[in-house]
Amino acid sequence: MTDTTNQRPVSNNPGDEAATLPTTYTPADVEGELYERWVERGYFTADAKSDKPPFTIVIPPPNVTGSLHLGHAFEHTLIDALVRRKRMQGYEALWQPGMDHAGIATQNVVERELAKEGKSRHDLGREAFVERVWKWKAESGGQISGQMRRLGDGVDWSRERFTMDEGLSQAVQTIFKKLFDEELIYRAERIINWCPRCLTAISDIEVEYQDDDGELVSIRYGDGENSIVVATTRAETMLGDTAVAVHPDDERYRHMVGTEIELPLTGRRIPIVADAHVDPEFGTGAVKVTPAHDPNDFEIGQRHNLPNVAVMDEHAVITVHGPFLGLDRLEARSAIVAALRAEGRIVAEKRPYVHSVGHCSRCKTTIEPRLSMQWWVKVGPLAEAAGDAVRDGKVKIHPQEMEKRYFDWVDNLHDWCISRQLWWGHRIPVWYGPNGEIVCVGPDEQPPTGEGWHQDTDVLDTWFSSGLWPFSTLGWPEQTESLAKFYPNSVLVTGYDILFFWVARMMMFGLYAMDGTPPFHTIALHGMVRDQNGKKMSKSFGNVVNPLDWMDKYGSDALRFTLARGANPGVDVPIGEDWVQAARNFANKIWNATRFALMNGATVEGPLPAAEELTASDRWILSRLGSTVAEVDALYEDYQFSKLSEALYHFAWDEVFDWYVELSKTTLAKGGPQADATRRVLGEVLDVTLRLLHPIVPFVTEALWTTLTGAESVVIADWPTDSGFRDTAAEAEIATLQQVVTEVRRFRTEQGLKPGQRVPAALELDGTALAAHEDAIRSLLRLTAPEDGFHATASLPVAGATVSLDLSGTIDVPAERKRLQKDLAAAEKEKAQTAGKLGNEAFLAKAPDEVVAKIRVRMETAEADIARITAQLAALPQG
Template sequence: MLGDTAVAVHPEDERYKHLVGRLVKLPLTDRSIPVVADEHVDPEFGTGAVKVTPAHDPNDFEIGRRHDLPAIAVMDEHAVITAHGPFQGLDRLEARSAIVAALRAEGRIVAEKRPYTHSVGHCSRCRTTIEPRLSMQWWVKVGPLAKAAGDAVRDGKVKIHPQEMEKRYFDWVDNLHDWCISRQLWWGHRIPVWYGPNGEVVCVGPDDEAPTGEGWHQDTDVLDTWFSSGLWPFSTLGWPEQTESLAKFYPNSVLVTGYDILFFWVARMMMFGLYAMDGTPPFHTIALHGMVRDQFGKKMSKSFGNAVNPLDWMDKYGSDALRFTLARGANPGVDVPIGEDWVQGSRNFANKIWNATRFALMNGATVEGPLPDASKLSPTDRWILSRLNSVVAEVDAYYDDYQFAKLSDALFHFAWDEVFDWYVELSKTTFQAGGEPAEVSKRVLGEVLDVTLRLLHPVVPFVTETLWTTLTGGESVVIADWPAAVSVPGADAPGGFRDADAEREIETLQSVITEVRRFRADQGLQPGQRVPARLTLDGTALALHEPAVRQLLRLQPEGDSFSATATLPVAGVEVALDLSGVIDVAAERKRLAKDLAAAEKEQAQATAKLGNEAFLAKAPDHVVDKIRTRLAKAEDDIVRIKAQLDRLPEA
């Protein structure tokens, strides 16, 4: 109150219009202060009249500027009252109690105090209450700097990914106020200003010498950390000297950073780079990712108990696992939720890469010599090379668009599902048979691994480095060429080798194997349990693949006593199985009947709830969605179980 210089009311408040421009006596002082009209005042809050203290409140400071009010500082940097009078020398907390007592003694307390909750700033480290205080500081006039930073993006000199983040960038740079850059801290770059014995003030530039002599001293304040950080694109390269590194590496091509520091850091680097480097922005592209959060999407914080030390996970699961987890969640501008089970899954992927590649190497996979002629390739070889080129093009496009999550997911499924789970497994029968087809497949497998490991290297660097150098004998994958589309002798085509027919053929093969595996699992058969089977493949493209089908599905030749108890027609192929003595048909029917009853009960309950209008009106959306998911699952289970019952032989 001691620093009040006005009372503000809303200009449309009829209660006080007649008082605007009049003076009122400020209690406990010898001053009179004006009543001013300002739209910042909320006429519905309290009395609708608010005291204005420009030197000790940011909002009041703005009101003071609009009405040309004086700003009277009434406390020093130690929060001790400096205003002349009976309260001078008191701590701010002591002064508050003393002022209330003085007002009460004069009969100016007209109502008892009531609880009131409001926002009070506290130091993040020591939790001390912060008192706003007007003081002399160093500032940067950001108007022309901010305009240049905004124009660089508007003119297309700098691209922001994702593009929707441009609005946030413009909201900042188009509405910047002058920037206070001095801080009263121990650590940091000191303000480059010297004071002389006779009141001289000298600002020292990069080409100037600091004044020396008796009585000269440097300002004790330091630069805001974001000011120092904003110099990074050129100060790290030797600026202000015109170094070889500065000429070579400025501007940088792309900055990858979090959207949360788009203003604090990125905008400052843009302003400083354009100013110091003659209008040249510090980078051509700004790629923004989200913040890493916990598995439930909450901000990580020590106070929440959900903060993670990445070194702990690196020690437990490996650096590659953590890196791939982060990459797989890095959608542009979107936060990355991360849980330990996700890192464990990435560790499993790294292990899969290691084990499958080591198996391939032990079975002769090689990159020696050119790829075999297209006429010598099996349908499986043609399929994987065609898929490889599709993935190379897909991943290149994702890298160009900074879609790290999508490229990681594409590589995960290609490497694990197609290369390791299908091509390597399908090639085992070829390797066992030997001969020229085996040698061809070994060369194809080597090519596929070479390209796949190079594609994976940015997101799984350590495992791929070891495996690639072992496979190729190269010095390091870091300096290897980035993969291009693979060409096959005898089948040159723009964009590399493609074979749509082979892709369709292997997709059909996959559907047959997948369906029979699902049936085996539904019947309770163990993965390694062998079953007599008759395959009707005549007239289909899959006849060539019968050895692989039998090996992958653990199917024995039918034999003389074969009796088909279950027949599976899939994609034009018929697979007949003899389950006699393998499963207890009666027990299996009983189990499936029980499962069917449970699924039908779940379906009925979910349908009833979703048909209840009163329930739907009150239930939260996520609860309704959960019930819809339960209903869909129950319906799928019913279809699946009925199909299993139909396939069972009679007991």
């Protein structure tokens, strides 16, 4: 039943409430004002002292450099729908907002600003540069916050956090110290992804792979019988080769294992080693080994104690003395191939050779694998715990089929490089002493002082701090009321694309820092937003859409409903402008239908009348309402946003607006107690429908629901519960009525009648449940009562009733007969052709089953068309 808390009495004068609503819905006139009212009244503010059960979701923190794109709008719509519903259900709901400092991206932005002034960060120095970044953040960063308000995000702005703020920085230093002390963080020289443009190591997630045109050259090392051929796409790295490797079981090279061979162009001699990593079936079965410039070669080098010879500096410039010194890697590649060709050592060349090449996601520069001293997290025990939490059922992944991806990642994690050669970020809290001392400093400890002591110059990978997000935002390492109340999160809603990179890190850190308690109970994964043709959105494709443009044009509700309607778990979402326009039409339909109801005295006051006092259409819509509430609840619990949006759309538009509102017009026109009962049912149905729709389309439902009920806000209204009322007899009765109306409407269309054209008709309804609905049937079908001279030219038997129509003078009979006869001839020709093929035994013996099946379907369709057209011809007036 309706919650009447804080409701004002509805006027006894029908139309008074509707008069407060404009005749048309203009989103721009209401959205901004409503949102600020919600914030000012504290509807989104979560109270850690509340005795309500908690429901917590964190926002995947957008980069401080970012702006709202369709992916954000999609994800935020789903999260907001969950949070709004839980708030209405009586939970103390917290949607935690905030932003990520985005180390590389933000540093690049500010460096570009400096470049316009003819300066670099080195001109300012580290301290002044960091101050400059903070200034940029204060003035220009975080524009996405305002855009989130446009979308309607119900976040608790009083709790907004930033990964570089004081509290989160303390959390970062605390967990670094804890991991360091337990030897889960260490410093070592390993191969990392290096960006020669950004001049830093970058994580695997920041490497984008694409197929590039390159060249594959096969080079002969050594001479005569003691020669061996290797192939490479990166000839410049041969200057750093320290071995050639072959498989231990490869008979072709077994006699050479343990010998040495001359490395061309260098005069150095390198060993031939046997290693199981080599694939003897690939190429020549021999590979060059460059431990300082390839991760697989590094592992081979470790196994065989090979030296690491670095041949490039941080700018990817050759550092080996000789003719190639000072050349960029690409210049060196061409020069080295030319030199090898001159010596007759190139035995094969293939160009273009298309192969997968890693690029920096920020600046698109080709990544250079590079041996470097970096800080690492030993992920073995952390990843094992993250995997076990899902295997043991502590954390559920939705949809379940995504579990395999998760396990494939956490079960095969390599140690994580966490240091970055940047100035913007959390600086590594390690100090080095004059005599080789290494001291890790916690947040409450004083760093060592004195001559020769200095802090590590690197900062931490951005994912290190964002991995703490579910608990650092609640005050950890302090044991705050918020942490006790709102940790762990109820659900994490995020894209499957960062399942490995962000989700896995949160799982590892949450379980480690919070005594085995995972950071969330459920991981609900969604897909990526694509264009209407299913193509990835990209600036290079020219198909990127600014969601603000669509919100300006159609309203935020329209965008939100479109996104939710396409959201199948774990599946990519195509979206086009026409779909947003259709959602805008839905919002207008909600507006117009509610306005009609208010004009006709719909009310939420008082209890619902007893079932026996209601019409069949009243009982039908209340029965369907209860079923819809139950269906939507079940779909929410399964994160089936697309299905629940479809269910709400079809219930609201098809059943409430197109059928019930139309059926109610007849009852309302008659007046009396039954009309009053229908007004109450109409108010109830709209009240519940608006509350069901609110989490997805919050603005239009707020404007309408507060006008309908007089209550304070739908944001804090009770979520509808299934009343349990079902009336199968009424549902069957209205289904029969719908069948009759639908069939006669189809006939009218086939006869070329205009929708509003009135036609005389006789209805034979006696003995059916439809007898009580004659007035409604005539109204819905634009049928007038038969008068003198009525002559039935067409009779339609439908569902036990007969509708006879007099079409005299309403259509051009000769033209209609000619059109139908033409259609009939085409259908008969199609039937004859398909029947001929199906009667041909030779054809049936040779044709594939699917071809035969299609022909059978064609013949059945033709037969149905013949029956339909013949009936239409028979129904035409004679003469």
